[in-house]
Structure formats: C-alpha cells, structure tokens
Amino acid sequence: MEQSTILSRGEQVTYEVVADEAILIDMASGTYFSLNEVGTVFWEALDGRRTLAQIATRIAKAYARKATEFVAALQAVETEDAPVSLKKLTEKFGVDDELTRSCYKRVKAGEGDAVIAELSAPEEMVLADIQELAENLAAENLVSTV
Numbered sequence: 001m002e003q004s005t006i007l008s009r010g011e012q013v014t015y016e017v018v019a020d021e022a023i024l025i026d027m028a029s030g031t032y033f034s035l036n037e038v039g040t041v042f043w044e045a046l047d048g049r050r051t052l053a054q055i056a057t058r059i060a061k062a063y064a065r066k067a068t069e070f071v072a073a074l075q076a077v078e079t080e081d082a083p084v085s086l087k088k089l090t091e092k093f094g095v096d097d098e099l100t101r102s103c104y105k106r107v108k109a110g111e112g113d114a115v116i117a118e119l120s121a122p123e124e125m126v127l128a129d130i131q132e133l134a135e136n137l138a139a140e141n142l143v144s145t146v
Helices: 037-045 052-076 079-093 097-108 112-119 123-139
Strands: 006-009 013-018 021-026 032-035 047-051 143-145
Touching: 006 123, 013 037, 021 037, 032 037, 037 052, 037 123, 047 052, 052 079, 052 097, 052 112, 052 123, 079 097, 097 112, 123 143
Parallel strands: none
Antiparallel strands: 006 047, 006 143, 013 021, 021 032
8 A cells, every 4th residue: 555545444434442452343244353552543543634654654753752751751760769650650651561660771871862762663664564554454444545
C-alpha cells in the first residue's frame, strides 16, 4: 500500500478500546480482531482524510513526545525515593519494571538523549509497520480506500 493512500474504517466495523487495545468486530461476518496499542492509535486516526504517511508522522511524533516525557520524569527522580518513584513511572508510562530501572540508570549516567532516541520510533519504521497493518486490514475488508 502506498504512503499516499487514504483509508477509512469499514462501515460494517465497530470497535471498542479496552486497556489501550482495540477490539474490532466485523458486523457483517461476526469476526473480531484485536489491535495492539500502536494499531489502536492507527485505527483511531483513520478518518478518511489523512494519508498513511501523515498518520505515521503523527504516531512517530507521539511516541517521541512520550519518550521525552518519560526521560524527563526519570531525571526528576531523587535517589532516596527511587524505588517508589520508579514504580509510579512504570505504571504511568505503561512500561515494564526492568526497562524503567535500566533507563533510570542510563539517564542518571547522562545518557538521556540516547534513551530518548532508542525509545522513539523512526518515522520510516512506523510507516512500514502501518503499511503492513493497512494491507492486513484491507485484506479482511475492515478498511476501504478513499
């Protein structure tokens, strides 16, 4: 699917988001599908006006912002309350404990920019992923080209 493709959700598809994941139901066939967090962001961006490239840019920027906010929060953690604060950040940002502890150590060692770069997804990679997802959704008749 081309990056200039514009998609809209299928009229026969309903969905609900549960725990940051979309459950799609094709009302015509009764078949259901689930999307992970990024797939859900993509699904919700399908408005029949944006190209796949525009959606990819939006997703990449959102994750870069989230990575920047996460690193800023880690920088603000004081050493004496680190265990409690890190647990709160794990919950707030939806990452696992091990990743939070690892990033915390690196941020405190002055590697904040490197952590942000690693946690952010390059726009080209996001575009490739959503193009593949779009093709899969189209194959199931869950989306249509505008």
